[in-house]
Amino acid sequence: MTAALELDGLKKSFGKTEIIRGVDLSIGTGERHAIIGPNGAGKSTLFNLITGRFAQSGGAIRLHGTDLAGKAPFEINRMGLSRSFQITNIFPKMTVFENVRCSLLWAMGYRYNFWSMVGRSRALTDGADEILEQINLTARRDLPAGVLSYAEQRALEIGITIAGGADVIMLDEPTAGMSHSETDYIVDLIRTVTEGKTLIMVEHDMGVVFGLADQISVLVYGEIIATGTPENVRANARVQEAYLGTALEDH
Amino acid sequence: MDLILVNLIDGLVTGLLLFMLSAGLTLIFSMMGVLNFAHASFYMLGAYFAFQISMALGFWMGLLLAPLIVGVLGAGVERYGLRRVHQYGHVPELIFTFGLALLIEELVQFIWGKNQMPYEAPEILQFTAFAIAGNSIPAYKIFMIFISVIIFIGLLWVLTRTRVGMIIQAALTYPKTVEALGHNVPLIFMGVFGVGTALAGVAGVIAGPVLGTFPGMAFVLGSIVFVTIVIGGLGSLWGALVASLLIGWMTTFAKSYNLRMEDLLTWLGFTKPENIWDSAWRDLWTITSPQIADILPYILMVLILIFRPYGLFGKRDA
Amino acid sequence: MSDQQARKPAQPLQAGSIALPMIPWGIAAVLLCILPFIFTNNSAITIMNQMAITIIFALAYNMLLGQGGMLSFGHAVYAGVGGFACMHIINSGDFFSGLPLPVLPIFGGLVGMWLAIIVGAFSTRKAGTVFAMISLGVGELIAACSVIIVVFFGGEEGVSGDRTYGLPFFGVEFLQQIEVYYLIAFWLMLSAILMYLYSRTPMGRMANAVRDNPERAEFLGYSARWVRFYSFVASGFFAGIAGALFAINYEILTEENLNTTQSGIILLVTFLGGVGFFFGPILGAIVFTLVQTVLSLQTELWGFYLGIIFVATVMFFPGGLAGLIMMHVPALRLGKLGRLGVPYLKTLLPAAIGALGAAALVEMIFHVRHAPNGDQEMTLFWTTFDSHTILPWGIATLVTVVGFGIMRATAPALVEAWNEANTPDGMSE
Numbered sequence: 001m002t003a004a005l006e007l008d009g010l011k012k013s014f015g016k017t018e019i020i021r022g023v024d025l026s027i028g029t030g031e032r033h034a035i036i037g038p039n040g041a042g043k044s045t046l047f048n049l050i051t052g053r054f055a056q057s058g059g060a061i062r063l064h065g066t067d068l069a070g071k072a073p074f075e076i077n078r079m080g081l082s083r084s085f086q087i088t089n090i091f092p093k094m095t096v097f098e099n100v101r102c103s104l105l106w107a108m109g110y111r112y113n114f115w116s117m118v119g120r121s122r123a124l125t126d127g128a129d130e131i132l133e134q135i136n137l138t139a140r141r142d143l144p145a146g147v148l149s150y151a152e153q154r155a156l157e158i159g160i161t162i163a164g165g166a167d168v169i170m171l172d173e174p175t176a177g178m179s180h181s182e183t184d185y186i187v188d189l190i191r192t193v194t195e196g197k198t199l200i201m202v203e204h205d206m207g208v209v210f211g212l213a214d215q216i217s218v219l220v221y222g223e224i225i226a227t228g229t230p231e232n233v234r235a236n237a238r239v240q241e242a243y244l245g246t247a248l249e250d251h
Numbered sequence: 252m253d254l255i256l257v258n259l260i261d262g263l264v265t266g267l268l269l270f271m272l273s274a275g276l277t278l279i280f281s282m283m284g285v286l287n288f289a290h291a292s293f294y295m296l297g298a299y300f301a302f303q304i305s306m307a308l309g310f311w312m313g314l315l316l317a318p319l320i321v322g323v324l325g326a327g328v329e330r331y332g333l334r335r336v337h338q339y340g341h342v343p344e345l346i347f348t349f350g351l352a353l354l355i356e357e358l359v360q361f362i363w364g365k366n367q368m369p370y371e372a373p374e375i376l377q378f379t380a381f382a383i384a385g386n387s388i389p390a391y392k393i394f395m396i397f398i399s400v401i402i403f404i405g406l407l408w409v410l411t412r413t414r415v416g417m418i419i420q421a422a423l424t425y426p427k428t429v430e431a432l433g434h435n436v437p438l439i440f441m442g443v444f445g446v447g448t449a450l451a452g453v454a455g456v457i458a459g460p461v462l463g464t465f466p467g468m469a470f471v472l473g474s475i476v477f478v479t480i481v482i483g484g485l486g487s488l489w490g491a492l493v494a495s496l497l498i499g500w501m502t503t504f505a506k507s508y509n510l511r512m513e514d515l516l517t518w519l520g521f522t523k524p525e526n527i528w529d530s531a532w533r534d535l536w537t538i539t540s541p542q543i544a545d546i547l548p549y550i551l552m553v554l555i556l557i558f559r560p561y562g563l564f565g566k567r568d569a
Numbered sequence: 570m571s572d573q574q575a576r577k578p579a580q581p582l583q584a585g586s587i588a589l590p591m592i593p594w595g596i597a598a599v600l601l602c603i604l605p606f607i608f609t610n611n612s613a614i615t616i617m618n619q620m621a622i623t624i625i626f627a628l629a630y631n632m633l634l635g636q637g638g639m640l641s642f643g644h645a646v647y648a649g650v651g652g653f654a655c656m657h658i659i660n661s662g663d664f665f666s667g668l669p670l671p672v673l674p675i676f677g678g679l680v681g682m683w684l685a686i687i688v689g690a691f692s693t694r695k696a697g698t699v700f701a702m703i704s705l706g707v708g709e710l711i712a713a714c715s716v717i718i719v720v721f722f723g724g725e726e727g728v729s730g731d732r733t734y735g736l737p738f739f740g741v742e743f744l745q746q747i748e749v750y751y752l753i754a755f756w757l758m759l760s761a762i763l764m765y766l767y768s769r770t771p772m773g774r775m776a777n778a779v780r781d782n783p784e785r786a787e788f789l790g791y792s793a794r795w796v797r798f799y800s801f802v803a804s805g806f807f808a809g810i811a812g813a814l815f816a817i818n819y820e821i822l823t824e825e826n827l828n829t830t831q832s833g834i835i836l837l838v839t840f841l842g843g844v845g846f847f848f849g850p851i852l853g854a855i856v857f858t859l860v861q862t863v864l865s866l867q868t869e870l871w872g873f874y875l876g877i878i879f880v881a882t883v884m885f886f887p888g889g890l891a892g893l894i895m896m897h898v899p900a901l902r903l904g905k906l907g908r909l910g911v912p913y914l915k916t917l918l919p920a921a922i923g924a925l926g927a928a929a930l931v932e933m934i935f936h937v938r939h940a941p942n943g944d945q946e947m948t949l950f951w952t953t954f955d956s957h958t959i960l961p962w963g964i965a966t967l968v969t970v971v972g973f974g975i976m977r978a979t980a981p982a983l984v985e986a987w988n989e990a991n992t993p994d995g996m997s998e
Binding site for chain 3: 280284286309332335336339341342343345346347349350351353354356357358360361362364406470477478480481485492521531533538542543545546550552553557560
C-alpha cells in the first residue's frame, strides 16, 4: 500500500538560510499524525511546502504516490489534500453558509460552471447544512462569517477544510489562541469530522497532540529527529533533550 | 552621429523628468502599498503654483516655494484623506486617489481656467548652451538635467546615509517592527508622502515652461508614469530609473527618425497592395514611427507583462 | 442580538425555488414598459435611453469591481470596441440588411468578450493595484490606437451609420426614438437578469470568494486567476452589449467612447451607486444621468461639484447610495425608521441649504475670475445681480454659515436618534 503522503529528502532554503534540511517522512492512510517542535523549527514552512504555497528547493513530495512538484495549491487540493491555516483564513464578508457552500463547489463537480443556480441544487444546500450541523454552526448560518467569535471562526475554518471531501486533512495549529474549554471543544470536533481520513497537524498544545495523534514526528531545526507513537516519542532521549524536557513528564 | 547626441540629450531630459515622478510614486508605493493615482496632479499643481509665484517673486522663488507647498498639501492629503480611506482596503484607496486626480484637475480649471498659462523659463536661462551640428541645445534643458541629477543624488544620500533614510528603508520592509522600536510610522508615512509629492512638484516647476502649463498636463504625463513603474517593476527604484530613461529615449528617437512601416514590410518581403487607400491593411502600411511614438510605452508595457509579468526589476511576488 | 439569532430556526433555501425574486423584477419590467407613456417628450426618451445603456454598462462594470474586487481604469474599451464593431456591421450593407436590428447587441457582446479574452489572458494574473495599472495601460493603448487604426476606428471623426438599413423586425424599422427605447429596454431587462443570475452561479459565488480571499479560494480547488478571468470575460460581454446599444441609439462612435474619461465615468457611476449591492450600479446610473443632465445645463462647474461628491463618497460613504439605503434596513426591521424623519429633516435640510450657499459662493468666485472684462452681471437661482457688489457675497456667506451652523448644532441629536432607532426596545445601553 502506498502511503497517503510521502516526503523524500525535502529541502527548502530562503536565500542562504536552509529552513528545511532534508525531511523524510511517510504518513500512512488513515493515520493521525502530529508534527511538533520548538518555535522556528520549520513546521509551518513544511506545511506550506506540502500544500504548494512555497516551491521546494530539493527533494520530493508525493501524495498517494503522485509527485506534487510544480503543482499549484488548487491542483493539489483537487488531488484530495486540504488544509487549514494558522491565522484564521475564511471569507469574512460572506455568510457562514456561503463559506461552506463555496468549499463544496469544486468537489461536487461544478468547476467553472456559470449556468446552474447554486440556490437550486438540493445536494449543495443539504451538503452545506450537513457540514454546518457537524461543526455546530447551524444557528449562525446566515450571519457574515466575519462577526463570529474566534472559536466559531476556527470551527468554520475546519468546516471549510473538510467540506471538499479531501481524504488528507492538514491542520495548522487548530487550537492556537484558544481557551481551555474552547480547545476541548475543537479537539472533539476534529476527532469526529476527520473520522476515517488521514490527519496531519502542527500543534503546540501537548494535550491536544497526545489526545488526537497516533503518530508523532518531532521537527527540530528543519530535521525530523524522531517519529513514532506518542509513547515512543515521549521516551526518546533525543527528543527530551532537544525539545520536550520536563514538559512531557507532566502529561 | 550628431543627431544621435542631440536625441540622447532630449531623451535624457524626458527620462529624468519621468523618473522624478516615478521615483516619488515608487517610494510611496513600496512604503504604503498605495499607488497614488493623483501623483501627476501634484506635478501639475507644482507647475501652476510656480507660475503664480513667479508672477510676483520670480522664477527662482517659485522653484523654491512651489514644491514646498505641494509637499505640505500632499502630506495633508495623506493625513486627512488617505489615512481615513486606508481602513476600507486597497481598492478604495486607489479609487480615492483617482477621485482626487479628477478633483484637482477640476480645481485647477476653476482657479486658472482652461487655457495654457504663460509660464516661461527665466530670462537668465534663455540662451543656447551649445550647438551640435546646427541643432541648438537650450541652456534650460541643461539646467533641467542638472536639477534632476542633484535631486537624485540628494535623495540617494538621504536614503542610504542618514538615520531617517535608514528608518525609512526599514519601514519599507518591516513597518510593524519599526513601530515596535518606538518610531512613529504614521508620521514617517506622512513625511514620505509629502516628500514624494514635493518631488512631483519640483518636476512640475521645471517642466511647466517646456511642456506647457495647462489643465490636461497631469493626465498627459500621468498615465506614462504609471506605465513606467509597471515596466520597471512595482516598488523598484532602479526599475523606475531604467524604465524612465528607456521610455524617454525610445519616444525621442521614434519621433526624430521617421521610420516607416512600409520600408520594414518591404524589407521583410511583403509587397505593397496597389490601391493602398482601399486596402484593409492601409493603416499598417502607412504607420510611421513619429505617429506611434506616444503609444510605444504602452506597447512595451503589454509586451513586458506578457513575457515578464513582474516588470524589469520587480520581485516575482511583488 | 446573538440569542435572538439563535432562536430563529434555520430556514434552508427551498431547493427548486425560482432563483429570481419576482416582485422587484416584475416592478422593473412594468416600469420600463410604461415610462414612455408618462414622460412622452423626445428629450425624456433620449435621457431614458442613455440611462438604460449606462445601467447595463455599470452593471457589467460592477461584475468586476463589486463582485470580483477588480478595479479597472480602462473598461470603456470593451464597450467601445463592441460598439465600433456594430457600427461596421450596420455599414456592411448586405449582411446587415438580412439582420434584424434587435439581434445586433449579441455581436457587440461577442466582440467585447473576444477583446476581454485577449486582454484578460495576461491582465488577470493579479488583482488589486497590478490589475488596475494594466487595465489603465491597455485602455490608453487602445484609445490611442483610434487615431492610428483609421480603418476600424475612423480616426478623429469616428464611424457613423444608419440603423434603419437592417431587416425590419415585425415591420418596425427603428426610425423613431420610442422604438429604439423599447429595443434598449428589452436588452436592459435581459442583461440585468442574466447578470443577476450569473451572480448566483458557482462562478458568481467564487468571484466573491476570490475577491475576499484569493488564497483561501485556491485551497478550495479553484484557481484564482481563472475565476478572475471568467468574471472579466463575462463583464466584457455585457459591456459589449452596452456598446452595441450605444451604436444603435446614437448611430456614431468616436474616440470618446474609448478613452479614460469614459472609463472614469463608469467607475464613478458604479461607485456612487454602491458596489456592494446588485442594485447599486442601477441606482448610480439613474442618479448620475439625471444629475448630469440637470446640472450641466445649470452650471459650467458641474464636474467640480461631481469631483467633490465623489471624493466625499469614497471617504465617508464607501457603500455608495445603495449602502446608505441598506444602512436603514435594521431600523426598518425594528419598526423605528419613522423616528429618524424629524432629526433627518432638522440636520439635512440646513445642510442642503448651506451647500447651496457654498455653491453660490463658488459660482460667484468663478464668475469674478473668469467672466469677460466688463461683464459683471450673473444669474444664480433665478436672480440676476452684479457679482462685484458686496450684498450678494454677504447673503451667500450668511446662508452658508447659518446652514452649516444649524447642521452642526443638530447633528448630535441625529446621531442619538440613529443609535436609538437601531437599538431594539428594552435593550437600552
